[in-house]
Amino acid sequence: MAERSPATRRALWLVLTLVFAFLYIPITVLVALSFNEGGLPTAWSGFSLKWYASLAHNSAILSAALNTLIVALVSTAIATLLGTLLAIGVEMRRQYGKGLEALIFAPMIIPDIVLAIALLSFFSMINLTMGLHTIILAHVVFNLAFVCSVVRARLKSFDWSIVEASADLGASAITTFRRVTLPVIAPAVIAGALLAFTLSVDEFIIAFFTAGAGRASTTLPMQIYAMIRFGITPEINALATIVMAVSITALTLSQRLNRGVIGQ
Amino acid sequence: MTRPSRSSLLMAPALVWLTALMVVPCALVLALAFFRRGIYGGIDYTFTLENFGLVFDPLYAGIFLKSARIAGTATLIAVVVGYAAAYAIAAAPRRWQPVFLFFAVLPFWSNYLIRTYAWIVLLNREGLITQLLRWLGYTGEPPSMLYTEGAVIAGLVYNYLPFVILACYAPLSRLNPELAEASRDLGASAATTFRRVILPLTVPGIAAGAVFVFVLSIGNFVTPALLGGGRFQMIGNLVYDQFLTANDWPFGAALAMALIAIMLLVLMAQALAANRAAGRSAQTGGADG
Numbered sequence: 001m002a003e004r005s006p007a008t009r010r011a012l013w014l015v016l017t018l019v020f021a022f023l024y025i026p027i028t029v030l031v032a033l034s035f036n037e038g039g040l041p042t043a044w045s046g047f048s049l050k051w052y053a054s055l056a057h058n059s060a061i062l063s064a065a066l067n068t069l070i071v072a073l074v075s076t077a078i079a080t081l082l083g084t085l086l087a088i089g090v091e092m093r094r095q096y097g098k099g100l101e102a103l104i105f106a107p108m109i110i111p112d113i114v115l116a117i118a119l120l121s122f123f124s125m126i127n128l129t130m131g132l133h134t135i136i137l138a139h140v141v142f143n144l145a146f147v148c149s150v151v152r153a154r155l156k157s158f159d160w161s162i163v164e165a166s167a168d169l170g171a172s173a174i175t176t177f178r179r180v181t182l183p184v185i186a187p188a189v190i191a192g193a194l195l196a197f198t199l200s201v202d203e204f205i206i207a208f209f210t211a212g213a214g215r216a217s218t219t220l221p222m223q224i225y226a227m228i229r230f231g232i233t234p235e236i237n238a239l240a241t242i243v244m245a246v247s248i249t250a251l252t253l254s255q256r257l258n259r260g261v262i263g264q
Numbered sequence: 265m266t267r268p269s270r271s272s273l274l275m276a277p278a279l280v281w282l283t284a285l286m287v288v289p290c291a292l293v294l295a296l297a298f299f300r301r302g303i304y305g306g307i308d309y310t311f312t313l314e315n316f317g318l319v320f321d322p323l324y325a326g327i328f329l330k331s332a333r334i335a336g337t338a339t340l341i342a343v344v345v346g347y348a349a350a351y352a353i354a355a356a357p358r359r360w361q362p363v364f365l366f367f368a369v370l371p372f373w374s375n376y377l378i379r380t381y382a383w384i385v386l387l388n389r390e391g392l393i394t395q396l397l398r399w400l401g402y403t404g405e406p407p408s409m410l411y412t413e414g415a416v417i418a419g420l421v422y423n424y425l426p427f428v429i430l431a432c433y434a435p436l437s438r439l440n441p442e443l444a445e446a447s448r449d450l451g452a453s454a455a456t457t458f459r460r461v462i463l464p465l466t467v468p469g470i471a472a473g474a475v476f477v478f479v480l481s482i483g484n485f486v487t488p489a490l491l492g493g494g495r496f497q498m499i500g501n502l503v504y505d506q507f508l509t510a511n512d513w514p515f516g517a518a519l520a521m522a523l524i525a526i527m528l529l530v531l532m533a534q535a536l537a538a539n540r541a542a543g544r545s546a547q548t549g550g551a552d553g
Contacts, residue, residue, distance in 0.1 A: 004355070008454075012352040016364065019349040019425075023371050026382035026422065029392055033385065043390070082278040089274030092267060103282055111483040111527065113500050114293070114520050115286065117507050121296060121517070122289035141285050144278050173270070202375045204486065209507070221377055228381050228490060232388060240381060244374040251373040 027244065034237035051238035060215075061239060064223035071132055071207070071219060072200040075139035080193040082140070083147025088181065090148070091155040107145035115141065116209035123210065130212025135219065138210045139200045146199060147192035150258060154188035191258030198250045201243070296517035307513060315518035324502065328522070331498040334413060334488075335481035338420035342477045343470055345421070346428025350469075353429070354436040365433060372426035380490050383419050384410060387491075411493030419491045420481045428473035435469040436462075467541040475534040479527050499523055 004012075034052070038045035055061055086104070090096060107115070119138050123130055158181075166176040182189075204221035211217045218226075220243065227236050297315050300308040318324060353364045371379065386392050389406040397407070409415055439462065447457040481487075485500030492498075497505075499519060506516025 009355075012355050015348045015352040016356070019345060019352075019429075020367065022345075022422070023368065023425065025392075026386050027371060027374065027379065030378070030382045030385055043395070082281060085274045086278035089271040092271040092274070103279065103287070107282065107286060109479075110286070110290070111479070111523065113483050113485060113503055114290070114524060117503060117513075117516060117520055118289035118293040119285065120507060121293050121513060122285075125292065137285055140281060144281065148278070198373070204377055221375065224375075224377050224381075225486075228377065228384065232381075232385055236381065237385070240375070240378040244378055247374050248370060 030237055031241045031244075033234065034241040036234060036237075038234075051234040052242075054235055055238055055242075058235065060218075061220075061223055064218045064220045067132060067217060068201055068220040071135050071139060072197050075136045075143055075200050076193055076196045078136070079140045079143030079147050079196050080189060083144035083192060083196075084151050084185070084189050086144065087148045087151035087155060088185075091152055091158070092160070104145060104148055107142040108149070112203075112205040116206045119206065120209045130210055131217045132211075134210045134212065135207045135217065138206050139203060142203075142206075143196035143200060147189070147196050150192035150195060151185055151188045154185050154258065158184055187257045191254045194250045194254035194257070198247050198254070201250075202247055293517045294521060296514050297521050299514050301512045301514050306511075312514075315515045316521075318515055319518055319522050324519075327497055327502055328499060331482050331500075332526075334416060334498065335420070335478050335484075338417045338424070338481045339474050339477040341417065342421045342425050342428045343432075343474050346425050346473055347432045347466075347470060349425075349429045350432035350436050353433055354439070361437070365430070368429045369426045372423075376423060377486065377490075379423055380419050380487055383415065383422065383491055387415055387418075410491065411496070413492070413496075415491040416488050416496065416498075419487045420477070420484065423487070424477040424480060427476050431473035431476065432466060432469040435466040439465060464541065468538045471534045471537040471541075475530055478530055482526060483523050 033044075035047050035049065036044055037048035037050070090100070090104070115138070119134070120130075123134055128134065162180055163176055166180045167173070171179070202221060204219075204225060207219045208222055208225070211219070211222065224236065224239065224243070227233070227239075296307065298311055298313070300310050300312050300314070302308040319328075349368065353361055353368070356364060384391075387410040388394075389408065389410070391410075393409065394406040443461055443465075444457050447461045448454070452460065482498070483500045483503075484498065485504045488496050488498045488501055489504075499522075503516050503519045503523070506512045506519065510516075
């Protein structure tokens, strides 16, 4: 951009400083307090890892973490397979209708609460007992849409003539997929899977509505929500720090594999 | 196998999944809105429009207005702050821009509940802000900041600001610097240049960011529940109550339909704004929308 006066430049740096302070102070305070020795959640009294140790003995949190892992792994696996096939199928066509496009985009823009109540009504109407399996069914819906959009972005620059060349040279459809298409889209598939995994680990509202009664299928976000409603404890700070570290690591990795899908 | 039929085969599993677990359930919930609530909860399958009438009942219409006001305020603040931040990032040295952008989006990648919880830690009566005030010499009662409308708005802005920065940065970074120079060479002040040249060309980014914040805020139930306190209600909380506590699913479904209608209106407005901006940018031959 054009040259700016020193006063303008200072103002711009001030804006950046203030915005970054606003974005980072709340989570930094949270992380710092998770290492706080004292039981008081907000007053600093010395460094300690004891709240992390106490997490390891909290059976409610451990079982919720296990549930979350099951839901995230299974729904990611299904969504990665279906979403990748969908992306290839769509991009293979030279033209497709607006209806198809809308159907694929809908899970990403539909409000969580709407999908949540829709699935709750649906499952109870068909008399399906709810639990981890219904959360998985629900999570695949939005996860497959995100995987599909990441893989499609990669396929936009894909030269389909090499697929035809491979077929002309006598390769079967499966060999062509394995040796030609897959190597090209592999980074996007992994990036999509990591994104799906993180979305599933963090998802609260839909899981909350489709988990059914009882505590057996409580996921980590549901557990965190219940704990937060009771108030602040140093244990939540520690748990929050771990969950945050996991999401940020997975998404940073996903980003590096596949540039250009920030913020989706 | 021909290409179209192979394509259909590849798409089939995902499309079946989306139809069975999104289209059908959503259609079902829309249909629910036209039935009566059964005497003991449940659903009485007789056709009625009562649920929609109830949406316009002053009590509930008031909650809609309040939700729209809160979502609107959060949107306005997020757009002003987010645009300023995006502008500052786009004005920074080229090699620093991706770094700033990355760190602006990073908080967005952590759990929504946790980002909201961070504000409880900050705003509670013994939180950082109260302690800061004490340190500055304040001795009175700790101010009550948590469980207020302001706390809800702060939480919404905090959660969605990164997206606005991202949405506004895209058109700002593509802006042709010669346009601003030409405007200044022709004698326009910096303010006029911003208002007449830069701002109109970046409307699509602003619109996308604003729609995102508004749509996610107006249907939100987590932030009002956590930062607004137990009795604080927005439409999202109302829908939640109908399904999980009051057991009036048909009314809950009607509320959800109203929510979707508001969303669609907002999205249409955005499409309109984007179209007009595209027309304008074609005229000026400037950055594409």
